[in-house]
Amino acid sequence: MSSNGLIYLENVSKVYGSGTAKVDAISEINLEISGGEFVAILGPSGSGKSTLMNIIGCLDRPSTGRFILDGEDVSYIGDEKLAHIRNKKIGFVFQMFNLLAKHNALYNVQLPLVYSGAGPDERREKGIQMLKKMGLEGRMHHRPNQLSGGECQRVAIARALINNPPILLADEPTGNLDTKTGDEIITLFRRLNSEEGVTLIMVTHNPEIADKARRRIFIRDGRIVEDISK
Numbered sequence: 001m002s003s004n005g006l007i008y009l010e011n012v013s014k015v016y017g018s019g020t021a022k023v024d025a026i027s028e029i030n031l032e033i034s035g036g037e038f039v040a041i042l043g044p045s046g047s048g049k050s051t052l053m054n055i056i057g058c059l060d061r062p063s064t065g066r067f068i069l070d071g072e073d074v075s076y077i078g079d080e081k082l083a084h085i086r087n088k089k090i091g092f093v094f095q096m097f098n099l100l101a102k103h104n105a106l107y108n109v110q111l112p113l114v115y116s117g118a119g120p121d122e123r124r125e126k127g128i129q130m131l132k133k134m135g136l137e138g139r140m141h142h143r144p145n146q147l148s149g150g151e152c153q154r155v156a157i158a159r160a161l162i163n164n165p166p167i168l169l170a171d172e173p174t175g176n177l178d179t180k181t182g183d184e185i186i187t188l189f190r191r192l193n194s195e196e197g198v199t200l201i202m203v204t205h206n207p208e209i210a211d212k213a214r215r216r217i218f219i220r221d222g223r224i225v226e227d228i229s230k
Helices: 049-056 079-089 104-117 120-133 151-163 179-196
Strands: 005-016 023-034 038-042 064-069 090-094 168-171 201-202 215-220 224-230
Touching: 005 049, 005 201, 023 049, 023 201, 023 224, 038 049, 038 179, 049 168, 049 201, 064 120, 079 090, 090 151, 104 224, 120 151, 151 168, 151 179, 168 179, 179 201
Parallel strands: 038 201, 038 215, 090 168, 168 201
Antiparallel strands: 005 023, 005 064, 215 224
16 A cells, blocks of 8 residues: 555455345455545446445445555444544535435534534534535525525535545535536536545546546446546
């Protein structure tokens, strides 16, 4: 592993089920991602890209192999410690936004700070700062159904970044957006990566979206078949 390796997977496999129901979701993945990279993981449905993202995001564990995250072996640690690492080191952005429909943008953005134990004044101040950063200072008190798709995704990005995690994982982040709004979100990702050094890992099945990243990793049948850097 190189000195600036943030994510390191060594011979990682994930198996679901057993016997005739056994499914090899990913097989013998070897992968290193350095801090500050913008990587797209690309592959068709069922290729294993979502399983790989779940392991990188500490949402699942490998069946075999080793996963080192920011210098720490997290391959088989307990749920509580894994949740703590996830909260501190990784922000998540999803296709469906995953916002709480009954609460406004400011409340949604503050949620990770609740889990990390921050007080109400700190949560509010940081939430306001993050929404301003996303250009949403005039939409703080709007609920998700009062926001456009692009605004909802920017709220989700603000929520993902509020704990200042070194890694942002985005799962089909433009899948529910029109082309123009999707391009705006990718432009925002590129700015976060180039200007603020956020390590960005994006899962997509769309080659045009993947081409906006600086490195593309192609997954097929649970294996990396191509790894291209610009």
